[in-house]
Amino acid sequence: MDQSKKEKMNQINHEWRQIERQYEQFFKSLGLSTISFSILENLYESEESYTQKLLCEKYNLPKQTVNLVIKSFWEQGYVTLEESKNDRRNKEITLTEAGKDYAKNIIQKWDDIEAEVFESSSLEEMDAMLQYLIKWQAAFQEKI
Numbered sequence: 001m002d003q004s005k006k007e008k009m010n011q012i013n014h015e016w017r018q019i020e021r022q023y024e025q026f027f028k029s030l031g032l033s034t035i036s037f038s039i040l041e042n043l044y045e046s047e048e049s050y051t052q053k054l055l056c057e058k059y060n061l062p063k064q065t066v067n068l069v070i071k072s073f074w075e076q077g078y079v080t081l082e083e084s085k086n087d088r089r090n091k092e093i094t095l096t097e098a099g100k101d102y103a104k105n106i107i108q109k110w111d112d113i114e115a116e117v118f119e120s121s122s123l124e125e126m127d128a129m130l131q132y133l134i135k136w137q138a139a140f141q142e143k144i
Helices: 003-029 034-045 052-059 063-075 097-119 123-143
Strands: 079-083 091-095
Touching: 003 034, 034 052, 034 063, 034 091, 034 097, 052 063, 052 091, 063 079, 091 097
Parallel strands: none
Antiparallel strands: 079 091
């Protein structure tokens, strides 16, 4: 790789990490981790209930990590755990009304921030970014 491409790659990686840190700071200000937010958002936006096993598979996370998040949500009264109809060894996770209200509030705050950020970009810029991200993701997938 030539030096100018390496420098650009380093700049892109730096900016990407900065964005990730900003995500983390926002979620931390709400008492969540990025993983907690992702799980909460998934439970809120999904029509179906999930098991811990399915969440582990979806996010490629260890069972212990998902268990800690779900346990925290359960202790706060945000989720219920019910025996799965398909497999008694698993529990289906469903948001309670309090959990739905909590998730709705947090997700709305995040959606508002994202909307403001993306308003600063034109559709052409967003299309170009999306095309590059898809291209890079496919290239990484192929190489890893």
